[in-house]
Amino acid sequence: MGFTAKFVHLTGFGLFVAVCVLCSCLILSAWEALTLDPSSSDLVGSSKENNSCKASEAELQNSDYGEVDEEDYGVDDEDEGSDYDFDESYFNQQLADKFDDLDLPPGVEATVPWLQKAVTNVEPENFKSMSEIEDEIGQKYKFFKQFDTVEDFSDHHYANKPVGKTGKEWTKRIQHDWKLLENDLPASIYVRVSENRMDLLRAAMIGPQGTPYHDGLFFFDAQFTDSYPATPPVVYYHSGGLRLNPNLYETGKVCLSLLGTWEGHGCEKWNSAQSTMLQVLISIQALVLNENPYFNEPGYETFANNTSGQRSALDYNDTTFQHSCRTMLYSLRRPPQHFEDLVAGHFRECGRAILAACKYYMEGNKVGSVVPSNDNEDKELENTSAEGSSSSGAGKTQNKKVDLRAGRTVTFKTNMEVLFEELLMEFNVKGADTKKFCVEKLKKSQPAAS
Template structure:
């Protein structure tokens, strides 16, 4: 179809007048006239405008007509270039005819309106986006999804120039602006560490007990009774449901007499953010006898109750003297009670006074001074225990160790830097930064901590901890001498 078709359309429109009611633009062929008369009328209109070399299908366009009689239906394909040329030619001819004859003004206006997008929606599709006739049903097949999208854009356009109250945009879907997704800065290894750490269960049953301290338990000469097995299962159930967030336990399916636990050092103590592993063994006469315990010390004694050989000195375990509720009670005492007691009573704020007889000096000046010195050594041992755990994590706790220090590494380094400044061990860092001065820790402690700081920084960086600020500072200075922040700087917790 080309420019000649445009001329033919114009001839049809101009030939219509008020005196000829049979030519009606946009009229429905099925509502006012019979189908026979419509076909004769359309044929007569075509004959008036056809040239000898034209084909009937390209002779004219009946605007807005509802057609139900077509056969051999095919895709309706329209050319955008022809549409533009047709509209320009028609507009030009209509302008000329309107100046020459005022009586034709109404017809020209009607023709222009008939070419508006609402009246010619089917011309807005190219050959790849055309609508198709349904051969079985006499109707067009439309893309409803495209219609919904167009309606949303048209509705959203009405709000462009309005000053809407805050929050209104959030309630209207088409007014919401898409938020671009932020690219993750984590490496695949760091993502894997996080996923495994987040999925690590507080209580779980495992199989391999080969690295357990009591894997080769001393022979007791008899099998445990059924009551023993029932009691162990009760202990498992209690641990599974009531463990604190800072204690994690693994038990063994083939060795119900074994248990392993890790306790996270409490905040406000020289053990903060450290990991402390314990192995336990239930004797055959349990619960009439308490469980046996072993601490994974790495050869360090960081508490009066935790020996370098691994012995755990606690009244509840009958490894130290005590009376009343301090001793093991077969009816009331549980494994959960043992773990919570170690965390609260052993890994405390000032472990120096755990030593028998030293608690009497707790209120004296000399006693407090010795307690602070003991805290300094305890924190150094705690840092060494961190390195020991990172390099040789106990079986089934590898993911937990890596994830824990990736998560808490930055906090540990911030605290270490504060201790190298004027903050005492175990202090509240937020309160310490607002304090006016302070004695801080000893010079011997600071010299030793600087060496450990370098090792911790390296290990935490390998695990993906947030160490950027410390690495940048180290690269700028060139050594560890400038690790403490200048006075007046803000400390982070």
């Protein structure tokens, strides 16, 4: 081998050794930076000697490392016996600072504690005050349409049930039903239909006044089968596991002659030429959610005029109202898709009336009876709140109990007290006018003056 060849060989070998030494320095410096004693004044990456080895944020972003192992950061079970006092929160913060701008795969941030952003890092202007949240709820509710189309229903009861092969006549008939719903829906019924799945429909209806369902929200999912309109649509009730009507089962079954789920005669049965989805919804609201649902049970209507039947109907209404309150809570905590704004806005508007009804019924009045206005009581409450005297007594003298409920079970009031507290909390979150009830609760919790 000549001198020139030997020189080239040695030069290549020298470069190889230099690269190895440089890599060793980088690894050693990174290891020392990450395992640095937190009590030291030299923070991670702040040493002047390590500036040449420090990776920039741009380099981290352009790196090909897709996975991060614990061993890369010096976190090892063997370190538990180290001489210094390991501060995990400090260590995590240093790692978080280094990886703030690293583009990680979705979901990684939620599973790696030190990559989670602290609440204190959020700019104050990103927070919304309660008044802003309440105003936003009110605006969305104000512009919530009675009828509208949506792209899909991922949580629809029939979402995973294909409709099958359909034709132009099927499509035209459903579009005809949509038009009727858009133009003729009662003010207390809201409907959403799917653009991608014309067979799917969801409806929400408000319980009628004068019934144990008043001010409640009840949700129904419907599907137009491939044989529609020769056969009626199938309908599912979102029961939350509660049976608050003889026609509405815990399983979600809706028992109605028009739907073919109960025997009927003449106009009660489905007519392919005349019956519509609008008719189904109005029938559920008017015939099912009525004043005395107890008599919806087949054969029970014969007891409507005797004392025993009337008492049973009152007991049923008591239970039904409790279930209606539980349904409110269920809807508030898990609002059906595309109806979130309706749920929040409705209970923001009706929360005060619902709570007033709860109190009125707990005082001994019949469920569904008209709750007297409390405007005068509220004014007196505001005037006397500073003095510590309760206006509830004055309110009771003004609200004459003309429709008392005799023979009510003791558990009714106990159950309603619990439901009242839960509803009060949920309505407060939505911005309902609950001041009166909050003041009463505060006074009740304060010790009586000696």
